[in-house]
Amino acid sequence: MLTEKLMNVETGYFGEFGGRYVPEMLVPIMDALRDAFVRYYQDEEFLAELAHLNETYIGRPTPLYFCQNLTTRLGGARIYLKNEGLCHTGAHKINHCLGQALIAKRMGKKRVIAETGAGQHGLATAAVCAKLGMECVVYMGAKDYERQRPNVFWMERLGATVMEVKEGGQILRDAINAALRDQLTNPTDTHYLLGTVCGPHPYPVMNTYFQSVVGREVKAQIMKQAGKYPDYLVACVGGGSNAMGLFYEFLDDESVKMVGVEAGGEGIEEDSRKCRHAARMQSGYPGVSEGFKSLFLQNDDGQIKDTSSVSAGLDYSGVGPQMVYLRDIGRVRFTYAFDDEVLAAYDLVARSEGVFPALESAHACVEVIKMAPQLSRDEIIVFNCSGRGDKDLFIVAPRLAKDNFAAFLRKKVDELGR
Amino acid sequence: MKNQQIKIMSHLVAGYPSLAESEKIALAMAGAGVSYIEIQIPFSDPVADGPTIAAANRHALDRGTSVNDCFELMTRLKERVSIPLLFMSYYNILFRHGVDAFCARAAAAGCWGLIVPDIPFDEEPGNGYLAACAKWGLNPILVISPITPPDRLRAIGEMAKGFVYCVSGFGITGQERNVSDETRDYLARVRQHISQPLALGFGISSQDQIVAAAEVADIVVIGSKIINLYNQGSETEGLKNISDFLQIS
Ligand SMILES: Cc1ncc(COP(=O)(O)O)c(C=O)c1O
Numbered sequence: 001m002l003t004e005k006l007m008n009v010e011t012g013y014f015g016e017f018g019g020r021y022v023p024e025m026l027v028p029i030m031d032a033l034r035d036a037f038v039r040y041y042q043d044e045e046f047l048a049e050l051a052h053l054n055e056t057y058i059g060r061p062t063p064l065y066f067c068q069n070l071t072t073r074l075g076g077a078r079i080y081l082k083n084e085g086l087c088h089t090g091a092h093k094i095n096h097c098l099g100q101a102l103i104a105k106r107m108g109k110k111r112v113i114a115e116t117g118a119g120q121h122g123l124a125t126a127a128v129c130a131k132l133g134m135e136c137v138v139y140m141g142a143k144d145y146e147r148q149r150p151n152v153f154w155m156e157r158l159g160a161t162v163m164e165v166k167e168g169g170q171i172l173r174d175a176i177n178a179a180l181r182d183q184l185t186n187p188t189d190t191h192y193l194l195g196t197v198c199g200p201h202p203y204p205v206m207n208t209y210f211q212s213v214v215g216r217e218v219k220a221q222i223m224k225q226a227g228k229y230p231d232y233l234v235a236c237v238g239g240g241s242n243a244m245g246l247f248y249e250f251l252d253d254e255s256v257k258m259v260g261v262e263a264g265g266e267g268i269e270e271d272s273r274k275c276r277h278a279a280r281m282q283s284g285y286p287g288v289s290e291g292f293k294s295l296f297l298q299n300d301d302g303q304i305k306d307t308s309s310v311s312a313g314l315d316y317s318g319v320g321p322q323m324v325y326l327r328d329i330g331r332v333r334f335t336y337a338f339d340d341e342v343l344a345a346y347d348l349v350a351r352s353e354g355v356f357p358a359l360e361s362a363h364a365c366v367e368v369i370k371m372a373p374q375l376s377r378d379e380i381i382v383f384n385c386s387g388r389g390d391k392d393l394f395i396v397a398p399r400l401a402k403d404n405f406a407a408f409l410r411k412k413v414d415e416l417g418r
Numbered sequence: 419m420k421n422q423q424i425k426i427m428s429h430l431v432a433g434y435p436s437l438a439e440s441e442k443i444a445l446a447m448a449g450a451g452v453s454y455i456e457i458q459i460p461f462s463d464p465v466a467d468g469p470t471i472a473a474a475n476r477h478a479l480d481r482g483t484s485v486n487d488c489f490e491l492m493t494r495l496k497e498r499v500s501i502p503l504l505f506m507s508y509y510n511i512l513f514r515h516g517v518d519a520f521c522a523r524a525a526a527a528g529c530w531g532l533i534v535p536d537i538p539f540d541e542e543p544g545n546g547y548l549a550a551c552a553k554w555g556l557n558p559i560l561v562i563s564p565i566t567p568p569d570r571l572r573a574i575g576e577m578a579k580g581f582v583y584c585v586s587g588f589g590i591t592g593q594e595r596n597v598s599d600e601t602r603d604y605l606a607r608v609r610q611h612i613s614q615p616l617a618l619g620f621g622i623s624s625q626d627q628i629v630a631a632a633e634v635a636d637i638v639v640i641g642s643k644i645i646n647l648y649n650q651g652s653e654t655e656g657l658k659n660i661s662d663f664l665q666i667s
Contacts, residue, residue: 020541
């Protein structure tokens with residue numbers, strides 16, 4: 001059974017991918033975290049607290065929404081949107097943040113660190129730390145710090161310290177490296193709350209477990225609304241946490257096909273140091289970095305390449321080991337969406353349904369828009385709207401409403417100057 | 419304590435600030451009487467290194483330093499010095515080249531041992547890295563920390579060749595540490611399980627610390643301090659700084 005294979009708590013390998021390739025200093029730390037996870041995910045008291053907070057704090061279950069207008073407009077498959085954007089703090093990230101923080105608290109950790117790209121994982125981490133009374137430090141690449149500034153502000157309001165990482169390409173990967181360094185310096189009192197299904201074992205299985213609530217809800221909701229399982233599930237893939245969340249519960253249902261969408265950026269082109277995209281499944285090679293074995297965008301010498309995407313959350317050179325395994329066995333098909341397609345899809349979904357997807361999630365929308373017209377009326381697509389688009393104001397506005405936005409900013413700057 | 423009695427392993431990043439300078443730095447180290455030289459093959463994501471060495475990695479890559487350049491540097495140095503030369507890098511560099519092929523080339527270039535901090539000895543079933551080191555006669559230098567539990571120390575003691583590298587305190591390279599009672603206790607604890615020589619590293623930045631460290635360890639590792647010494651002053655001054663620092667009387 002695939003669901004068992006992908007929850008391999010023993011070794012954390014999925015086929016040849018995964019593992020825990022960390023300095024010896026971190027081995028006992030990762031082993032202790034795995035043991036704690038194994039203990040608590042079978043502990044009734046823990047699960048009851050998680051379920052209670054899922055409902056009252058995060059706002060679960062999130063709605064499964066039938067996109068009537070989009071469906072009519074595209075004239076094919078029926079399109080449903082799983083609205084993770086309605087989770088507290090605006091994205092699916094809080095599902096694994098809450099779970100991990102509850103474990104960290106039980107392990108007696110006082111301090112939590114996290115990396116963030118889009119800022120959604122950092123924001124969710126900051127929120128649960130505020131709630132649970134733990135110190136919180138979030139690492140963020142300087143480029144992401146700039147382009148996701150609203151989230152920096154909110155994290156700081158929640159009491160977190162946001163560290164701007166000025167090394168390397170100054171994006172998600174550099175933030176992960178900085179967080180790993182922090183964990184190496186503070187191995188015992190600090191929990192590294194890693195934000196996707198990447199990194200050393202047990203993170204991929206642990207985050208998959210906490211995210212799987214998404215697909216479980218979809219199963220019940222789609223049966224109620226449509227009386228059958230979906231034919232297709234579509235999700236964007238940065239590290240893979242929202243995709244694993246939607247897919248996991250359906251992995252053993254063979255009639256349900258799955259599609260992962262990576263960042264095509266400005267095109268599937270690259271030189272020996274930098275990619276114009278972040279499509280690991282297109283041109284990545286097996287490698288070991290940031291604590292796990294998977295596909296990485298890298299050159300012939302094994303140097304990891306910088307990536308590029310309009311969405312900070314997908315702008316990463318590695319991808320979750322379970323994702324690669326699922327591709328290799330043919331269970332999940334992978335494709336990519338270009339930046340300009342993403343902005344067009346973002347606009348289309350907003351105007352036809354009154355929902356702003358996060359730019360990450362809009363990658364999934366691009367594929368849905370391509371697929372739906374090819375399919376028949378009785379086929380169902382469910383896509384994960386992993387987050388809401390408010391955070392992307394400073395990326396979207398300059399591209400879609402430049403003059404108005406510039407005039408507004410000038411006015412505000414003038415007011416502040418006075 | 420006499421200079422000859424203190425064994426030092428000093429570190430450099432190949433290609434920092436250039437391959438030609440790396441060669442001169444290594445020769446200066448050998449001339450100053452160090453016992454081992456650790457040549458780091460630069461990597462894009464050096465997670466176990468502190469800011470100084472990480473920046474040197476980046477610089478070396480920006481200058482286009484390749485793995486092949488590092489093998490050639492090793493070959494050239496091997497012709498001119500007789501002390502053991504080691505490669506330090508991250509596992510992806512070996513993995514991408516093919517672990518066996520990498521080890522074969524390293525051995526052919528005259529490399530004595532490898533330090534690869536992100537491949538735990540029990541990670542891969544029948545650990546291909548350790549097997550390849552054995553096949554090509556390279557010493558795999560295993561790294562331990564103060565929180566490594568006794569069962570892992572014992573296992574490492576059984577597998578280790580050459581010497582065992584003890585991280586001197588929590589943390590990444592480049593932070594200052596005194597040789598404290600804790601370090602003394604730590605090495606004493608390690609010696610209960612490991613009979614190989616112990617190298618003590620991470621954060622040693624003064625000659626006093628070297629002398630103190632040599633009281634408890636067999637080999638003292640000097641890392642980011644070398645880069646800081648080199649960066650103080652012109653190229654010639656940098657080389658002289660390194661050489662003066664390493665000559666302990
Ligand atoms: C809204 C949203 N969706 C998707 C992602 C991508 O991550 P993952 O692939 O782990 O879901 C992010 C990451 O920041 C995000 O904020």
